[in-house]
Amino acid sequence: MKRASIAAIAVAGALTGIAQAQTSSVTLYGIMDAGLVRESGGASGMLTKLTSGVAAASRLGLRGYEDLGGGNAAIFTLESGLKIDTGENDVANTLFNRQAFAGMKTNYGTLTFGRQYTPLFWAVTQVADPLRTGYVGNAKTLLPTAGNGTRTSNTVYYITPEVDGWALDLAYAMGEQAGDAGAGRQMGGSLRYTSGKLNARLVYNNRNSDIAASAATAAAPAASHDIGTNILLVTNYDFGPFRGFFSYGRDKGYNSAPFGVPNAYSGIKAVPSTDSRDLLLGFQLPLGSGTLMGLYLMKDDRTRFNQDARLSSIAYSYPLSKRTDLYVAYGHLDNRNGAGYTVVNSSESGSGNRASTLGVRMLF
Template structure:
């Protein structure tokens, strides 16, 4: 795609997004009695430094180091007999350039509509996976953001985060127990090509939260379908001032653990994505002063013949200026072994080296 074509596509996306915002804002004003519509968002920007890659030292301004910048629209309508309808349309944006964060798309983060009742909630559209929900809400004290993100070693890129053409069911919570099911159609010539499904079951009561998730996806390799599987078990326990986090992952098969940065960031022999691996995370979050201290350590055990293991640690501090605005600083380092290619990422970028830091500001609305 030429630069002119890309610019034109970006202009069209921004115009369409602005039009959608006006339409939905108008709908919120005229249909308040029937439908509750809210506009929400997050604006995040940071100075990001990366070290240790073959490209040398990198210092840049990045959008979404803690959480991706976005604007969204969500609403509900009470239909009656305990039934309600709901929708979400959420677009990502890059604060450093003002661009839509995915070329050719607008509501690339979430786009769904569904019904909710005594049976739970059923939704159709582009949605988060049960695997992602388990990692971000239960296991990772960094909530998959900042330099200390679990993305550094846990397989959490691409379709492990969200999928298109997806049908989900979320159960009601009964005695602290709930379930998730998700099926994403590949919509290719073969009904199984590109398809993905997942599930999760969790328990949350008082200070304890437990969750077990499963993910299964088909990847086309040399014209044939190959299956990758992920199992994720996580827990956290709130002791009062300190919340302790733990997670264990097991990955097996083609595409089960893609590298965050597949572009051979360290040079030399290209690292090989693991087809059989395990991950372990231990961490905590604790209030300190006017903010929150975050810390985690992780280990990747590659059980293939390449034995490309890795270990990492990360620390961060989030300083609240108000209920909606805060400053943050984060640092992480990875120790790669036997030519492993893991890089220090943040919420929106895969990273280019084994060491990274973030200094940023974020505001929610």
């Protein structure tokens, strides 16, 4: 076991002891997920593997809460990713790489500081994607949530109180590059609406990928790029027999639609789109004791390369208890004109245009 994992366990034990001694609470939580995955269609050929975090990334976390009175509370979250298949941290030389933040909940909203998920990612995983960005072939395959689209460090995040079903998320991630306050920064927000059977969000994300001279290295020299922006409308509605999903988005500018494996296929070079549109249709349907989920997602690349992609995915989750489920899933990509997208799962970028999985997930 890596030193970071040992440290995480030690911190968990110490903080749990504090929670028992005080009125404030510290909760240890986690997800343990492991599955067999078969990938094919990439330049490297077929790959069968036992992997961790297919339906949901395996993790170990701590949540702290202290009631300060008057409707106010201090909060924190520390969350570390891990690999069930090897026992390692999922990112080397890190401890709480997934989330690490502290803040306050008040009658005027929630304000937190640290490493956090983006409003864009929350909208995709909570509202847009019937697969909840899990299994194989989830919406992260084509929607712009790679890298800093998922979470950012040095982030200030504010959520307003909900009023008549409406609420607002605002986030600002500092680039922290000397001499250039804008370089590397990212900001975004989402307008939420929830009413009965309807969930909807309108999301905006703005990313500066510049590298200031003070932060330049041999591997990443100083650079100036245009701003990458994402606008995404996500909705789902409970029709009774099933829940339907619809999303439409626009990605514009440098790093607005990155993909994780740029050399996955031989032939025409894949180029990340700087002008694209995304359309998602999906469903969740109770079937037997479990849930059947599916989506169809189109990326329309409007650059001169015209590297479009189409994704079709289906998954089924069968609960063994309130905390444990078995799952099976399949995803297929149709890349066009040399597009380089790969079928992802919750934790990995994938290696080809087809993937299937069978696994088990436990929450605690």
